[in-house]
Amino acid sequence: MAADSNHFIGVDFGGTKILAGIFSPSLKLLKSVKLTTKSERGVEAVIDRITRAVRDVADEADLDLKQVRAIGLGAPGAVEPESGRVIYAINVGWTNVPLKKELEKRLGLPVFVENDCKASTLGVYHLELKGKPRSMVGVFLGTGVGGGLIFDGVLHAGENFAAGEVGHMILDIDGAKAGRAARGSFESLASRTAIFYRIKSAVKEGQKTILTDMLGADLEDMRSGDLRRALRRGDKLVEKVVAEAASHTGVAVANLINVLGPEVVALGGGVIEALGEEMMPIIQKRAEELVLPGTFDAVRIIASRLGDNAGISGAAVLAQARSK
Amino acid sequence: MAADSNHFIGVDFGGTKILAGIFSPSLKLLKSVKLTTKSERGVEAVIDRITRAVRDVADEADLDLKQVRAIGLGAPGAVEPESGRVIYAINVGWTNVPLKKELEKRLGLPVFVENDCKASTLGVYHLELKGKPRSMVGVFLGTGVGGGLIFDGVLHAGENFAAGEVGHMILDIDGAKAGRAARGSFESLASRTAIFYRIKSAVKEGQKTILTDMLGADLEDMRSGDLRRALRRGDKLVEKVVAEAASHTGVAVANLINVLGPEVVALGGGVIEALGEEMMPIIQKRAEELVLPGTFDAVRIIASRLGDNAGISGAAVLAQARSK
Numbered sequence: 146m147a148a149d150s151n152h153f154i155g156v157d158f159g160g161t162k163i164l165a166g167i168f169s170p171s172l173k174l175l176k177s178v179k180l181t182t183k184s185e186r187g188v189e190a191v192i193d194r195i196t197r198a199v200r201d202v203a204d205e206a207d208l209d210l211k212q213v214r215a216i217g218l219g220a221p222g223a224v225e226p227e228s229g230r231v232i233y234a235i236n237v238g239w240t241n242v243p244l245k246k247e248l249e250k251r252l253g254l255p256v257f258v259e260n261d262c263k264a265s266t267l268g269v270y271h272l273e274l275k276g277k278p279r280s281m282v283g284v285f286l287g288t289g290v291g292g293g294l295i296f297d298g299v300l301h302a303g304e305n306f307a308a309g310e311v312g313h314m315i316l317d318i319d320g321a322k323a324g325r326a327a328r329g330s331f332e333s334l335a336s337r338t339a340i341f342y343r344i345k346s347a348v349k350e351g352q353k354t355i356l357t358d359m360l361g362a363d364l365e366d367m368r369s370g371d372l373r374r375a376l377r378r379g380d381k382l383v384e385k386v387v388a389e390a391a392s393h394t395g396v397a398v399a400n401l402i403n404v405l406g407p408e409v410v411a412l413g414g415g416v417i418e419a420l421g422e423e424m425m426p427i428i429q430k431r432a433e434e435l436v437l438p439g440t441f442d443a444v445r446i447i448a449s450r451l452g453d454n455a456g457i458s459g460a461a462v463l464a465q466a467r468s469k
Numbered sequence: 470m471a472a473d474s475n476h477f478i479g480v481d482f483g484g485t486k487i488l489a490g491i492f493s494p495s496l497k498l499l500k501s502v503k504l505t506t507k508s509e510r511g512v513e514a515v516i517d518r519i520t521r522a523v524r525d526v527a528d529e530a531d532l533d534l535k536q537v538r539a540i541g542l543g544a545p546g547a548v549e550p551e552s553g554r555v556i557y558a559i560n561v562g563w564t565n566v567p568l569k570k571e572l573e574k575r576l577g578l579p580v581f582v583e584n585d586c587k588a589s590t591l592g593v594y595h596l597e598l599k600g601k602p603r604s605m606v607g608v609f610l611g612t613g614v615g616g617g618l619i620f621d622g623v624l625h626a627g628e629n630f631a632a633g634e635v636g637h638m639i640l641d642i643d644g645a646k647a648g649r650a651a652r653g654s655f656e657s658l659a660s661r662t663a664i665f666y667r668i669k670s671a672v673k674e675g676q677k678t679i680l681t682d683m684l685g686a687d688l689e690d691m692r693s694g695d696l697r698r699a700l701r702r703g704d705k706l707v708e709k710v711v712a713e714a715a716s717h718t719g720v721a722v723a724n725l726i727n728v729l730g731p732e733v734v735a736l737g738g739g740v741i742e743a744l745g746e747e748m749m750p751i752i753q754k755r756a757e758e759l760v761l762p763g764t765f766d767a768v769r770i771i772a773s774r775l776g777d778n779a780g781i782s783g784a785a786v787l788a789q790a791r792s793k
Contacts (some may be wrong), residue, residue, distance in 0.1 A: 152714070182541070196502040210574075221494050223761060223763060232763050232764075232766075233761070233762055233763040235762075241765075244552060258475065264642055280627075280628060292728075294728075294729075296620060296625065301620065301729075301730075302730070302769065303604075303729060303730015303731070304603065304604060304731060304732040304767045305726075305730045305731050305732065305764040305765070307727070307764035308728065308729050308730035309728050309730075310727040310728065310761050310764075311727070311728055311729065311760055313639060313689060313723075313727040313760075314724045314726075314728060315723065315724055315759060315761040316639055316640070316642055316721050317640075317641060317642045317643075317644075317653075318640055318641045318644065318717070318720060319641075322640075327759060329641075341748035393642070396639050396642060399637075399639065400637075400724070401639045401641055402629075403631070403634040403635070403638060403730075404616075404618075404625060404633065404634065404635055404638060404725070404728065405618075405625075405632050405633065405728075406625075406626070406627015406628050406629045406630065406631050406632035406634075406686065407627070407628060410626040421708075434702050435637070435639060435651060436560075436637075437557070437631050438549060438557055439547055439556050439564075439639055440547055440556070440557075440629040440630070440631035441629070442629075443628045443629035444628065444629060459593070462752075
């Protein structure tokens with residue numbers, strides 16, 4: 146029986162959804178399932194939903210939880226990786242939740258918890274780049290903006306377990322604000338929340354966009370994919386707002402290169418998945434303008450191809466590494 | 470004879486001055502000498518002046534160069550530490566200078582070269598903090614702004630050898646510009662160059678300051694110490710400009726904490742040496758406002774007490790470490 150316990154489950158849990166993937170012993174993704182988070186129902190309910198996603202994904206792959214060695218989980222906000230405690234997670238309103246302990250109690254399997262963007266960084270580094278770069282910075286643009294740092298092949302935790310919180314970098318003192326992020330922060334300038342907020346504000350001010358034809362005047366159910374479709378149809382407003390977000394992302398990438406000198410900066414998350422084709426050339430150009438002369442050639446800026454699966458992939462990497 | 474070769478010389482070479490210190494085998498500073506750089510005379514002339522400073526400081530301590538085991542040198546800009554080549558140094562107008570090779574030829578001793586602020590970071594970390602913190606970010610405010618990163622006790626070079634260039638971090642897109650640094654960069658907002666530029670601009674616009682009584686209307690020979698004296702005499706303009714620089718420094722420190730989560734952020738350089746008493750409380754407060762909630766307590770922000778000697782101290786640490 147124990148000899149069969151060689152699969153891994155990776156869970157990516159964020160403000161809007163819970164994604165769970167089940168992976169083969171060599172970390173090939175077999176099946177995945179998605180649930181909405183419903184954080185408004187409270188901590189216990191969300192933990193129950195994570196438990197359900199884990200059971201469901203094993204079942205989808207016709208596997209029993211007994212065939213799973215460990216579960217990795219990426220959670221939003223600051224996570225204490227040893228205890229698996231979520232210290233602070235603004236998007237779901239959590240403070241000091243013993244997530245590892247609660248999930249292990251419910252599932253009877255070892256659970257390892259890490260910050261979601263750190264997990265995604267692990268996923269891109271190990272499964273997409275095969276662990277080859279000596280150092281990498283992961284930057285993920287979604288509802289919020291987060292990241293992770295890898296030096297000499299190892300995830301950098303920081304003394305406060307909050308290293309890699311690149312979205313909180315201030316890029317524009319007294320600049321724009323969007324959502325709960327600080328004024329002028331990378332997250333307030335280039336997250337999906339920020340991009341949607343700018344478009345909605347412009348529409349309220351009377352600017353035209355085909356998005357209102359597509360979605361209605363209030364743009365209620367706007368998604369990143371809608372922006373991509375609007376861009377392909379030549380929408381000027383969307384083009385301008387997306388270009389601005391990309392330019393700001395280029396500034397953030399330049400800051401990270403000037404401070405850290407990584408071999409690779411890998412961009413990912415839902416915004417890059419949907420709009421990477423338009424954003425990457427702008428990000429690359431803006432970063433090159435701002436990086437210390439003579440030091441840019443050593444650095445590669447790439448868009449991850451893992452897309453939405455970066456988080457579950459990294460969580461599976463974490464599960465495998467920590468359960469050895 | 471060889472048994473006597475146990476002293477070290479540390480050199481800090483920047484846009485305005487060359488400082489050389491001779492250190493005992495246990496890295497106690499014995500004597501130091503200072504020369505102006507005179508970079509306008511060209512690369513060869515500056516290398517000759519560094520050579521002279523090295524010979525002079527040994528002589529000051531009644532020691533012979535034969536009693537010196539190695540020389541460490543902190544140079545401005547991007548340095549390739551293995552070859553000791555200065556790749557690019559904007560303040561002295563150097564590109565691709567084989568400084569280690571040239572100095573070894575002139576002095577007949579091993580020379581080790583590092584970026585000046587990385588050397589200062591080593592000095593603060595090893596001689597002031599005795600190597601105790603696990604990780605440290607050094608931030609040095611002088612003519613420019615530079616820094617260095619220490620993770621697990623080791624200086625982080627970066628793949629491009631330019632990690633730690635914190636002065637190039639953009640904090641205020643479309644913000645102010647000062648000197649040759651990029652618009653809205655930390656260096657353009659909080660270096661001595663930036664502070665002096667703001668004060669001179671304000672005076673040209675007709676604002677009042679006792680600095681003009683002290684130094685004449687053109688403020689030609691202004692130094693950081695003059696600002697300290699003006700502050701103590703209650704000068705409102707200087708107070709405002711210095712407070713702004715401190716606030717911007719607090720933003721930069723918060724960015725570094727959010728990205729890196731270090732145990733210690735150590736501030737130093739001429740600006741902090743002269744104005745640290747006024748600036749540090751503002752830096753501390755601003756950083757605390759911007760650091761991700763719940764993660765600030767693990768981090769200490771300190772002002773280095775090494776002052777102007779941080780660079781030569783770190784260069785001596787480098788000489789000792791690399792000549793083992």
